[in-house]
Amino acid sequence: MPRNVVVLLDNPEGREMVKTACNAAGIRFAEFQELVEAEIKQTGKAYKTGLRDDFDDILDRIMQEDE
Helix, strand or coil: CCCCCCHHHHCHHHHHHHHHHHHHHCCCHHHHHHHHHHHHHCCCCCCCCCHHHHHHHHHHHHHHHHC
16 A cells, blocks of 8 residues: 555554454445545546456455455
8 A cells, every 4th residue: 555645554553543443333344445446546537447346356255245
C-alpha cells in the first residue's frame, strides 16, 4: 500500500485500532487491507474501471475460505 494514503493505517496505533475494529466485526485485517488497496489503485481515475471486479474477486475468495 502506498505510504501516507490512509493515515490511519500508516502508523502503529492506527493499524492496531483498525485491527481491533476488524476483529470485533469479524473481518480479517488482511482482507480489509486488500479492499482498501483496490480502492487506492483507482484514486484519481474518472471511472473506476475494474474496481467492482477486484472487489468481487476478494469477496469471493473470502466466501470460499469461510465455507
